[in-house]
Amino acid sequence: MEEYAREPCPWRIIDDCGGAFSMGCIGGGLVHSILGARNAPAGYKNRLVGSFLAVKHKAPVVGGNFAVWGGLFSTFDCALVHIRKKEDPWNSITSGAMTGAVLAARNGVFAMAASATVGGVLLAMIEGIGILMTRMSAEQFRPVNPQMEDPSQLGPKPTSFGDSQYQ
Amino acid sequence: MLKLTLKPLSPAARNHMAQTCHFSGKFPLLQYNFLRIGTGKCKGHLPCLLRLQPFAMFTQYPCSVVMYKTAWPTKSIQLHSVCNFATKPKKEIQQVSDQKEGRVTVAKKVVQAGKDVTYLGVIIVGLGITALMFFTVGKELFSSKSPNVVYTRALKRCKSNDEVTSVFGLPLKGYGEMTRRKRRRHVSHFEYEKDGVMHMRVKFYIEGPDKKGTVHCEVRENESGDLDYRYLFVEVEGYPPQTIILEDNR
Numbered sequence A: 001m002e003e004y005a006r007e008p009c010p011w012r013i014i015d016d017c018g019g020a021f022s023m024g025c026i027g028g029g030l031v032h033s034i035l036g037a038r039n040a041p042a043g044y045k046n047r048l049v050g051s052f053l054a055v056k057h058k059a060p061v062v063g064g065n066f067a068v069w070g071g072l073f074s075t076f077d078c079a080l081v082h083i084r085k086k087e088d089p090w091n092s093i094t095s096g097a098m099t100g101a102v103l104a105a106r107n108g109v110f111a112m113a114a115s116a117t118v119g120g121v122l123l124a125m126i127e128g129i130g131i132l133m134t135r136m137s138a139e140q141f142r143p144v145n146p147q148m149e150d151p152s153q154l155g156p157k158p159t160s161f162g163d164s165q166y167q
Numbered sequence B: 001m002l003k004l005t006l007k008p009l010s011p012a013a014r015n016h017m018a019q020t021c022h023f024s025g026k027f028p029l030l031q032y033n034f035l036r037i038g039t040g041k042c043k044g045h046l047p048c049l050l051r052l053q054p055f056a057m058f059t060q061y062p063c064s065v066v067m068y069k070t071a072w073p074t075k076s077i078q079l080h081s082v083c084n085f086a087t088k089p090k091k092e093i094q095q096v097s098d099q100k101e102g103r104v105t106v107a108k109k110v111v112q113a114g115k116d117v118t119y120l121g122v123i124i125v126g127l128g129i130t131a132l133m134f135f136t137v138g139k140e141l142f143s144s145k146s147p148n149v150v151y152t153r154a155l156k157r158c159k160s161n162d163e164v165t166s167v168f169g170l171p172l173k174g175y176g177e178m179t180r181r182k183r184r185r186h187v188s189h190f191e192y193e194k195d196g197v198m199h200m201r202v203k204f205y206i207e208g209p210d211k212k213g214t215v216h217c218e219v220r221e222n223e224s225g226d227l228d229y230r231y232l233f234v235e236v237e238g239y240p241p242q243t244i245i246l247e248d249n250r
Helices: A009-039 A044-084 A089-103 A109-140 B087-102 B106-142 B147-160 B162-168
Strands: B003-006 B018-024 B034-036 B049-051 B063-067 B079-083 B173-175 B188-194 B197-207 B212-221 B227-236 B242-248
Touching: A009 A044, A044 A089, A089 A109, A089 B106, A109 B106, B106 B147, B147 B162, B147 B173, B147 B197, B147 B212, B147 B227, B162 B197, B162 B212, B162 B227, B162 B242, B197 B227
Parallel strands: none
Antiparallel strands: B003 B018, B018 B063, B034 B049, B063 B079, B173 B197, B188 B197, B197 B212, B212 B227, B227 B242
């Protein structure tokens, strides 16, 4: 229960920032190693060098972009948790939209709205995946014939005088 | 050999850069890509080789030759570059290749149809997965029978209850199970059916400035399809164990 003792929120921002950076670096490295090799002059060695250079130059940039997204997203998420005093899927969808809007802020109102929509929809889809995954894993551990007993904290049933099993 | 005839320049145009020329006769030199122009040596920046475009070898259409300032009518003509082949031969070549490529065999048709079907399948599967995701989110957020909505209602109920707020203190916040990535959005729930009636148990956590606790809640569907509380109680963490019962309709 010690995990519940610690509040995840302000620290989660840094956590997410780093996680997003490494994710972007790995993904960007994979993509740019292929793109760099394709873009390089012919020849085994040239392709290898081109791929390496592309990864060296571009993977950290992709990682940085991801980190900005993740950090901003997490910041908004935590702010919403603090304001609403409630954690639910709405938080992440709203903060996705807000992140999209803020990152497109220099391109005008319409670009902001479009980017916010994209962010919200994207996060809604991710939430959908999360809910589906939770449901699937719950389905896996579901007992075949659940014997649902009432929690003991409630005490005995108050209106069970006519109930045969308690007599 | 190829004969290159050049129109004699009028005296007025002698200093002019451009000059038209005509290839006359057949082109017997399929193997040559370059023509040597003039008899003089190739000197430095003045090219003296005329490069033939590939299709120029098959045709006898007029071309225009841009000449370097030359000492016409002497024999050493040094050409600057060659350009502007008439478009007609290009067209012909285009048509020929079109005819070749345009021939669609049955095998090609079958291959193309197979590709189309595969791409269509991929698109449909993708759309289906996207639709499923949106449907899940929509159901979770807007349907009146989702765990999230039950959680929202129960949390509101706890916040408005005086006994709960006096024990926990006032900015009361609620959250679900913590995932590996430190998210606490999903409340744990369990749905089951008893005597043909849908029941759902939901468990979430609340926290105030003074105390922490766990809320246990069970709802069941009534005749009109709405969800009624079967029970709703708050288990306060700490010693001695304390339970605040908000609803008990068992």
